Amino acid sequence: MPVTEINSIIAKCKEGNQDAFxxxxxxxxxxxxxxxxxxxxxxxxxxxxxxxxxxxxWRHISKYSTRVKFTTWMYTIITNLCIDKMRKQKSFSSxxxxxxxxxxxxxxxxxxxNNKDLAEIITCIAKTLSAKQRVxxxxxxxxxxxMGEIKKITGLPSDTIKSNLCHARKAIREKLIKVxxxxx
Amino acid sequence: MNCKxxxxxxxxxxxxxxxxxxxxxxxNHLKGCETCRAELKDNEQxxxxxxxxxxxxxxxxxQQESIQHILKEINNSFYKPNFxxxxxxxxxKPNFLFRAFQIAINVAALFLIGLFxxxxxxxxxxxxxxxxxxxxxxxxxxxxxxxxDIKEFTNLSDDQIEHLIKEYDELLKENSTxxxxxRINYPEIYREIQQNKSIERNPLQNL
Numbered sequence: 001m002p003v004t005e006i007n008s009i010i011a012k013c014k015e016g017n018q019d020a021f022x023x024x025x026x027x028x029x030x031x032x033x034x035x036x037x038x039x040x041x042x043x044x045x046x047x048x049x050x051x052x053x054x055x056x057x058w059r060h061i062s063k064y065s066t067r068v069k070f071t072t073w074m075y076t077i078i079t080n081l082c083i084d085k086m087r088k089q090k091s092f093s094s095x096x097x098x099x100x101x102x103x104x105x106x107x108x109x110x111x112x113x114n115n116k117d118l119a120e121i122i123t124c125i126a127k128t129l130s131a132k133q134r135v136x137x138x139x140x141x142x143x144x145x146x147m148g149e150i151k152k153i154t155g156l157p158s159d160t161i162k163s164n165l166c167h168a169r170k171a172i173r174e175k176l177i178k179v180x181x182x183x184x
Numbered sequence: 185m186n187c188k189x190x191x192x193x194x195x196x197x198x199x200x201x202x203x204x205x206x207x208x209x210x211x212n213h214l215k216g217c218e219t220c221r222a223e224l225k226d227n228e229q230x231x232x233x234x235x236x237x238x239x240x241x242x243x244x245x246x247q248q249e250s251i252q253h254i255l256k257e258i259n260n261s262f263y264k265p266n267f268x269x270x271x272x273x274x275x276x277k278p279n280f281l282f283r284a285f286q287i288a289i290n291v292a293a294l295f296l297i298g299l300f301x302x303x304x305x306x307x308x309x310x311x312x313x314x315x316x317x318x319x320x321x322x323x324x325x326x327x328x329x330x331x332x333d334i335k336e337f338t339n340l341s342d343d344q345i346e347h348l349i350k351e352y353d354e355l356l357k358e359n360s361t362x363x364x365x366x367r368i369n370y371p372e373i374y375r376e377i378q379q380n381k382s383i384e385r386n387p388l389q390n391l
Binding site: 018021022025026029030033034037038043046047050051054055058104111112113115118119121122141142143144147162166169170172173176177180 | 191192195196199201226227229230231233234236237238239240241242243244246247250251253254255257258259
């Protein structure tokens with residue numbers, strides 16, 4: 001959808017137009033669910049977070065400025081809600097063994113995992129990461145966002161983002177080495 | 185420089201996150217360090233792993249249901265963007281009763297607050313009236329002593345004093361003191377009282 005069209009939909013939302021907001025939901029729901037699922041690694045939690053995020057977006061849309069990309073603003077809301085959820089849960093609700101990582105065949109790029117397998121794999125790799133590290137790893141390595149955008153979403157300085165990303169990658173790498181070395 | 189220095193750079197290399205200077209520094213080190221070359225291979229595998237996960241896009245099978253839930257929630261919510269409460273737009277929608285109930289509660293709360301403020305004002309007025317009444321009573325109490333002065337410092341008979349007090353009582357309603365009453369209506373009695381009083385206060389005056 002072109003930016004001008006999105007901005008005109010948002011302007012209508014600001015006037016209280018619920019039909020315009022329905023279009024916004026239809027367009028961005030999948031993006032919101034994707035990021036939420038990749039951080040939380042749980043379908044139900046991801047769905048709840050997305051619903052909560054869209055209700056929050058509706059209530060605070062008057063504060064949104066078109067100077068920032070809508071997705072950046074939406075991701076900020078979602079990541080904050082995800083961090084809150086992770087801090088409340090403290091530990092993962094689903095138990096995942098390290099064997100889940102074996103489902104990933106590094107020589108076979110074309111494999112697409114279903115939600116269940118993906119949740120198990122993400123749970124396994126993110127188990128030892130802090131909430132902040134999980135969010136940064138998801139935004140950078142799984143969503144492929146630029147450093148500048150991650151900076152805007154998280155509100156963290158570049159150095160903090162880089163060091164958190166390094167820690168997260170090293171922790172996951174160690175886990176992969178452990179699993180694949182056993183396999184070989 | 186030892187390998188520890190290059191570890192952070194090594195993990196960023198497969199993601200193309202290094203500048204030219206850092207890349208050339210790292211390449212020079214990698215030529216002579218087998219450990220770091222092995223680590224780079226592990227890092228490349230990690231990147232491949234992330235790439236596979238990135239390609240698997242999770243989706244919500246019940247997306248439409250979830251969107252309907254969101255829209256229902258915002259429709260039921262009293263809060264509108266910019267805090268617009270479209271009271272004028274109320275029609276017979278399913279959530280009409282809910283909105284009407286919220287408005288009724290707000291109106292009732294405002295009414296109760298108004299009632300409380302009015303009561304407070306009335307209490308304040310009552311108190312002021314009471315205070316002025318007490319003040320008048322105080323003045324009257326002090327003035328009751330004056331007939332004694334009249335008896336003491338004049339040669340008037342009891343009947344004459346009684347008559348004066350009656351006239352004074354009438355005037356008391358107009359907040360007049362007995363002395364000012366005498367000064368205006370009976371200046372000779374007033375002068376007599378003042379003269380005798382000053383003699384008593386200062387007995388040396390007669391010497």
